[in-house]
Amino acid sequence: MRIEDVARLAGVSPITVSRTINKSDQVVEETRRAVQKAIDRLGYIPNRLAGSLASTRTRVIGLVISTLYSNIFAITVRGMTDTLLTAGYQLSLGVSNDLLEVESAHVRSFLGQRVDGVCLVGGIHDRLVRRALLQSGVPVVEINNLVSDPIDMCVGYSNEEASFAMVRHLANCGYRRIGLVTAPTENNDRSQARRAGYRRALAQLGLPFADSLIGTAPYTVAQGARAFASILSLNPDLDALFLTQDNAAAGAILEAKRRGVRVPGDIGIAGFDDADIGQEMVPALTTVRTHHYEMGATAARMLLRRIDGGAPPHPVVDVGFEIIPRGSTRPPPA
Amino acid sequence: MRIEDVARLAGVSPITVSRTINKSDQVVEETRRAVQKAIDRLGYIPNRLAGSLASTRTRVIGLVISTLYSNIFAITVRGMTDTLLTAGYQLSLGVSNDLLEVESAHVRSFLGQRVDGVCLVGGIHDRLVRRALLQSGVPVVEINNLVSDPIDMCVGYSNEEASFAMVRHLANCGYRRIGLVTAPTENNDRSQARRAGYRRALAQLGLPFADSLIGTAPYTVAQGARAFASILSLNPDLDALFLTQDNAAAGAILEAKRRGVRVPGDIGIAGFDDADIGQEMVPALTTVRTHHYEMGATAARMLLRRIDGGAPPHPVVDVGFEIIPRGSTRPPPA
DNA sequence: CTGAAAGCGCTAACAG
């Protein structure tokens, strides 16, 4: 079924049907109603492949997130879709599972589909993909970090400063032997920045460092529990652990409970992202709050503005972060 | 940049470039290498809008999941993509947030994009969408439930039997006053089935029922905690609560701890899905295990087979479920 | 406000 079938039934030309669908204000009410009736009667669904090929616009934004295991991206995605839908744009979602080649495949696919904009997590991407993006001229926004050399635009927060601030907070609460758990650092600039902030804070505060104080745990409660167990066994004098993901931090709290380690008395635990689980833990989780809804909405707005031909006022937007002290760490001295 | 530019640089015709990209076995090695060199040199990315329009195949499967807040779909998505990628297909992901009209919009968009297959969660869909799907002739598979009247094909498990089995298990462990928390039932046949299984089990076992024993909590730990609190306040004699989502059940365990209610001694808690968090809880969560990876992989395989023109052997596949008893419920009598 | 002609970039079908 084609636009022509609808046109015939409605007694108009194909272009009038097209206008009814896409720019209904250019069609007089009566014609429009007749066309709409024909569309409904036939159950006609326009072929967007053809439409986009002719118009060179898809009204689709491609987003590649790194994981579905952390529900934190749910909020960013809502921020983006809320903004995009209002403007008549759609989101196409890819999941990379933190693999650079999977991200590349998604981006290539997006470019092949001729999306009108692309959103990626972080600043580390395949060299060729970067080139392809630049060459294609599509607006690109990188999120979740402050990228030093963005492909195009960027909205996020400083993972290094956030990590630095949390470690300083822990030290202020009296913790001295502080461990760190992040997602793998390979091709992940957020994890790299969080480690850098941690190291810088330890150095500045004169706190002890050892390789055995650092561990790795992607996204899940179980992995956080294991990371906690392993770091504790290597560092019997550990007195705080900062896991830069709330699920993992929740896992650490649970593992502590299982071992009879008191939190925050024996060991303080801190997380990152202010996910919903943190507030519910017993004790509630001290964390870094970041602003994911705002970040998603801003990313969408920046893309839309660039699509409309304008340059955004700030190519790099910092949405900031806050330290949220809760019961999983000792209170700071008054 | 078009295929013609590549063809000119490589000294061949456009169709040879096309064949190099899509059916490389029909091109002799030497030609293929020359074409590939030209492609790489130019950074050419084929326009799939044009390609799919001409070939009437997109090699894209559309999937609409209900939420990003539960990470349980991550596993299903992996099962699907692992299978699809091998066959050269891609997944396009939509999130409905359990709203029928959002699901409809995604399906319409998929149909407009001319996806080669569609996968939906559950059996309740907009009437017009159902019609559009049928009319379009695209293969459709519904997952996460055993749908009585599938649009086309279905792979899932019986939510009613699973719920029934869990309630019987709880009764067998000596619990009498058993409450239930599900996601909202509106337009959600999984929740409806879980309630039906619960009611049927209570009736069959002669256990007491009251409206106040039933609560609602979508997907999050916090909502599970609140649902637990509210049902307990209405039913001081409550001795078990079955929350049909592991995050919510985890929230109930945490809320119990906060209130000094002992689990499983005072109250037994059970969940659904066997998400990673359940094993880590203290006590570990009794749950219903379902097989999400297998379900995703099977759904993908069924779609691919139908795309290849074959009828699948079974239009409805049951991947089953298992009751996993853990520490959050009392052991059954020996 | 509506229509006619031309073309978006690619691939199916057929030829050689």
Add this chain to the structure above:
DNA sequence: CTGTTAGCGCTTTCAG
């Protein structure tokens, strides 16, 4: 194994 021809179904001009 490679090329030619003829569209895929829509929208962009440009007229009226």
